[in-house]
Amino acid sequence: MKNLIDIKDLSVEEIDELIKVAKDIMQNPEKYSEKCKYKKLATLFFEPSTRTRLSFEAAMMELGGNVLGFSEASSSSTAKGESVSDTIRVVGCYSDIIAMRHPKEGAPLVASMKSTVPIINAGDGGHNHPTQTLTDLLTIACEKNRLDNLTLGLCGDLKFGRTVHSLITAMSRYKNIKFVLISPEELKIPEYVKEEILDKNHIEYKETDDIEKYINELDILYMTRVQKERFFNEEDYLRLKDYYILNKSKLENAKKDLTILHPLPRVNEISTEVDDDERACYFKQVMYGKYIRMALILKLLNIK
Amino acid sequence: MNIDSIRNGIVIDHIKAKKGLEIYDILNLGKLDCSVAVITNARSKKLGKKDIIKIDKNIDINLDILGYLDPNITINIIKDNNIIKKYHVELPGEIVDIIKCKNPRCITSIEQELKHVFVLTDKDKKQYRCKYCETLHEN
Numbered sequence: 001m002k003n004l005i006d007i008k009d010l011s012v013e014e015i016d017e018l019i020k021v022a023k024d025i026m027q028n029p030e031k032y033s034e035k036c037k038y039k040k041l042a043t044l045f046f047e048p049s050t051r052t053r054l055s056f057e058a059a060m061m062e063l064g065g066n067v068l069g070f071s072e073a074s075s076s077s078t079a080k081g082e083s084v085s086d087t088i089r090v091v092g093c094y095s096d097i098i099a100m101r102h103p104k105e106g107a108p109l110v111a112s113m114k115s116t117v118p119i120i121n122a123g124d125g126g127h128n129h130p131t132q133t134l135t136d137l138l139t140i141a142c143e144k145n146r147l148d149n150l151t152l153g154l155c156g157d158l159k160f161g162r163t164v165h166s167l168i169t170a171m172s173r174y175k176n177i178k179f180v181l182i183s184p185e186e187l188k189i190p191e192y193v194k195e196e197i198l199d200k201n202h203i204e205y206k207e208t209d210d211i212e213k214y215i216n217e218l219d220i221l222y223m224t225r226v227q228k229e230r231f232f233n234e235e236d237y238l239r240l241k242d243y244y245i246l247n248k249s250k251l252e253n254a255k256k257d258l259t260i261l262h263p264l265p266r267v268n269e270i271s272t273e274v275d276d277d278e279r280a281c282y283f284k285q286v287m288y289g290k291y292i293r294m295a296l297i298l299k300l301l302n303i304k
Numbered sequence: 305m306n307i308d309s310i311r312n313g314i315v316i317d318h319i320k321a322k323k324g325l326e327i328y329d330i331l332n333l334g335k336l337d338c339s340v341a342v343i344t345n346a347r348s349k350k351l352g353k354k355d356i357i358k359i360d361k362n363i364d365i366n367l368d369i370l371g372y373l374d375p376n377i378t379i380n381i382i383k384d385n386n387i388i389k390k391y392h393v394e395l396p397g398e399i400v401d402i403i404k405c406k407n408p409r410c411i412t413s414i415e416q417e418l419k420h421v422f423v424l425t426d427k428d429k430k431q432y433r434c435k436y437c438e439t440l441h442e443n
Contacts, residue, residue: 083416106411106436110418125409127437192440 003112003119004296007130007166012173014299018134019141021295022288029062032294035303036065042095043069044087045122046078046102051264052122052131055286056099059293068095073103085114092116097300118300126162131296132263133166135289140220142288143259143281148175151217155182155244156224156269158189163263164224165193172201179205180214184243186236187226211244216253221246223262223269223282247271254279261285309358313338314365315380316357321345323374324355330369330402333359351376368396372403372432397424399432403441410437 004010010018025032041060043053048071057067078087084102088111091098098115100108101122108121108128123129141147152171154164158181168189171177179198181189188207198205206214215221226241228234245268246260262270262282274280298304319327324342333340338361348354362381370377371393381389399422405412412420412434422432422441432441 084411085415085418102411103409104411104414105407105409105438106434107415109436110411110415124411125437127409 002300003108003115003121004130004300005109005112005119005121006128007133007170009130010134015134015137015170018292018295018299019138021298022138022291023142025291025294032063032298034064035298036060036063036301039063039065039097039301040095041065041067041069041297042091042098043067043071043122044091044098044100044102045069045071046073046100046107048072049101049123051286052101053099055131055289056120056122056293059290059297062290063294063297065297084110087111088115088119097297120296120300126160129162129166131289131293132163133170134292134296135285136163136167136222136261136263137170138288138292139261139281139285140259143284144219147171148177150174150176150219151178151180152220152222153180153182153211153214153218154189154222154224155211155246157187157226157240158183158224159187160227161224164189164222167222168193169197172197172203177203179203180218181205181207182209182211182214182244183207184209184240186240187243211246212250212253215250216255218254218258221254221258221260223260223266225262225265225267225269242268245269245271246274248273248277251277251279310360310382311385313361313382314359314363315382316359316365316370317354317378317380318348318351318376319355319357320374320376321351321353321355324357327355327370327373328357330373331365333357336361336363367391367393368399369402371396372399395424395427395430398422398435403432405434405437405439405441407434407437407439410434410439412436 043056045053053071060067084107092115095117097118099120099122100111102124105125105127107124108119112119121128121130158164223246228237258279260280264282324344328342341358343356345353346356365379375393375395377393379391380387401419403422404420412418421435423435425431425433
């Protein structure tokens, strides 16, 4: 593995290995504190994403490495009209590994075709965000102690939500996985996801617009934000943004060991009263994100 | 008109009727200095009607383009009045710079000199997706 562009680039075995290393880092952080000494991570964020950028930077720092980069396109040569290919060739001279976020879909793939150092896709428009999926997988693996025999409820924007599509892709490779797809009619999961992933892999799923209907069956409830930037029409956004708000009363019939996840940032789709519930794991999820990125950096730099 | 009416060259046969001129344009045959014949609505046992293109010279033909446009096409290479080779084209695994990605959010919309590459993702449905953004190409 030289780059991580799409979660499908990773085999189940490679994901298992990353999870194993991430768990070891969590238990023995001092063992890893100088693994990337003298190594540099470049974070090239052509669109702002403070959370993901900080996660990568914290990961590299905890490995004893250094970071450099930019956090928006206006402070890079892109503003002068430089191509992605040229930027990546230049930055490859200054760094050992690159984490890249770009508003254009496929930009990290183009970068990986020209780069001399490993490229990590840190999000490309509405397309892929593989390190979020790895974060989700590590969270599930740690909270549930397994990645098979689970029923996952995915709630909110299932149409534009790239994290949801990637998570379905990744989880569909494990045994006895079931999905409950909870969304308003306008934000239902696209047909191609059903045909090409769920049906193709004979995965059992139900669709509903009622969050409480199957909540008692769920092991995982993955909430998502209705993202304003994915709508062309503000009226539609305003109508749909408050469709699901998870609160204590909606959780009444849920399992005692339910795990509630959210890729964050949240707006209002999970009421803050849920934050203190033991089942709320979305802030722990952020922490897991740093550890899986540490494991990924080590893997791509071929450091044991 | 018979195939053996050219001595050395290429015959693109079994083209869907009325598609011959489109293929003539896409293959840029107008730029050749040899004779090229486009025969439309020729009788065909297999298709009822078909188009045929005859090129009076052996040139390199992009089989991927033909496979994408019409997988039923056959290509005959003629030498000294004889068919020396017969190709059946098929859907190519990848097509380069033939169709453009229409997704305005795709990197191909801004990156200089980046080739538009589409990958065959479903042979039965003849579905191609952009290599970069995975957007489905709608015919």
